[in-house]
Amino acid sequence: MKYLILSIVFLSFSVFSQDSVGEQRTAVVFFDLLEDGKEPSIELFQKAIFNESKSVNNYVKEVSHQKAWLVGKTYPWLRLKGLGKTCYLSSNEVLESIIQNKLLDLTKVDRLLVFNHMNHTGECAKNNSFGFSTHGKETYSTSIGEVKLSLAQFSATNRFVLPKLPVQSLTNITSSVIAHELGHSFGATGHSNILDCGKDVVSFDRSKCTQSAIADMFTLMGGEGFYRPSLHFSACHKEELGWIGTKDESLIVLNKEGSSRRIKLRPFTTVGKNVSVRINLEGPLPVPCVNPNNCTVAIQSLFLEYRTARGFDENISKLPLESSRYYNQIVMSPEFYQASKEIKTNGIQLRGGFYKNDKCMTSYNLDVTPESLHYRNPQNNEVLSYSLYDNLDSFLLPGMTFTESVNGLSISMKEIDKEGNAVVEIQY
Numbered sequence: 001m002k003y004l005i006l007s008i009v010f011l012s013f014s015v016f017s018q019d020s021v022g023e024q025r026t027a028v029v030f031f032d033l034l035e036d037g038k039e040p041s042i043e044l045f046q047k048a049i050f051n052e053s054k055s056v057n058n059y060v061k062e063v064s065h066q067k068a069w070l071v072g073k074t075y076p077w078l079r080l081k082g083l084g085k086t087c088y089l090s091s092n093e094v095l096e097s098i099i100q101n102k103l104l105d106l107t108k109v110d111r112l113l114v115f116n117h118m119n120h121t122g123e124c125a126k127n128n129s130f131g132f133s134t135h136g137k138e139t140y141s142t143s144i145g146e147v148k149l150s151l152a153q154f155s156a157t158n159r160f161v162l163p164k165l166p167v168q169s170l171t172n173i174t175s176s177v178i179a180h181e182l183g184h185s186f187g188a189t190g191h192s193n194i195l196d197c198g199k200d201v202v203s204f205d206r207s208k209c210t211q212s213a214i215a216d217m218f219t220l221m222g223g224e225g226f227y228r229p230s231l232h233f234s235a236c237h238k239e240e241l242g243w244i245g246t247k248d249e250s251l252i253v254l255n256k257e258g259s260s261r262r263i264k265l266r267p268f269t270t271v272g273k274n275v276s277v278r279i280n281l282e283g284p285l286p287v288p289c290v291n292p293n294n295c296t297v298a299i300q301s302l303f304l305e306y307r308t309a310r311g312f313d314e315n316i317s318k319l320p321l322e323s324s325r326y327y328n329q330i331v332m333s334p335e336f337y338q339a340s341k342e343i344k345t346n347g348i349q350l351r352g353g354f355y356k357n358d359k360c361m362t363s364y365n366l367d368v369t370p371e372s373l374h375y376r377n378p379q380n381n382e383v384l385s386y387s388l389y390d391n392l393d394s395f396l397l398p399g400m401t402f403t404e405s406v407n408g409l410s411i412s413m414k415e416i417d418k419e420g421n422a423v424v425e426i427q428y
């Protein structure tokens, strides 16, 4: 009987223990599949991942609110031209190459990052991304027994992967792809998308909306190639990874109660209370799917995020006045930008969360000022409604209210108080 009670206690504890919290033993290895003498320097990756002020490790610390950090090192190039491979090795080939060359002890690794010097062109590029990762840890059978780790692989010299010191110009971090794939390694399954419902912020008619995958420019779980005003993962992904939650009150959760709450939301980079609010929606908001025949994607909860120009989100300060510099052919609707051409960011953003098997898969940035920013086609000067730009001003500013009548929800942004918190009133 005693044994039974003990095992139940252990079981309930293990459910709550999370891989992505605490020390992350990280091994960074390098496979030279070409041996042409043109491989990048390991020192660059060492600095970019572990040492620089805008390193991937400092990003992990900040975005996790100091709940996770990397401990580890880089290992010398393994010369593997003899394998005759021109593209990525399989997971098993990766692990056995490390074992056979006695590079390191894989049983003491949580996060394995593999950088390949290879020809990432032609069929290889067509069939493979320049970076990819397992979603969380996986258990592998190897010649030294079972090992449990996450495995991410990269094309080392791809321009989005190859680190720049002090930062890559578009992203304000040494390597955005390494940080993005680490997000998957930690367990983030999905990405950060945006939802566009024409002139409406949201709609219960799926056919009136489109979603743009991996297009949220305010988080690193969006994609590559655009200037990023901010980098922190969405609150939905942060909660999934155990980096914010109700236990330390960094996350406030609201269910429908028919009452009004006034909340002081602290800047999104804060360590401590009130980093985000999750509102559980009684009526989920449908989202269009890639496969419309079996479409069950919906926003089940709304997160409030108050992003400010701090830490890895500091470039948000450049968005107001320099948007046309970073976003080619952006057109500001005179209806919204009559007096000033300044994108105002001193407000909160709303991100929806789509869950599958109780895991936050995808976050959706909602545009509270729809059809305000457009794109001019330089070929024919035609101005197009373009959701990727439209969401750049997705800030609920002081004095603005977002209402959603089906759920009976209203979110009013009141003011930024003297302590620098966003004061929000939520009626739900």
Ligand SMILES: [Zn+2]
Pocket (backbone or CB within 6 Å): 180, 184, 191
């Ligand atoms: Zn991804």
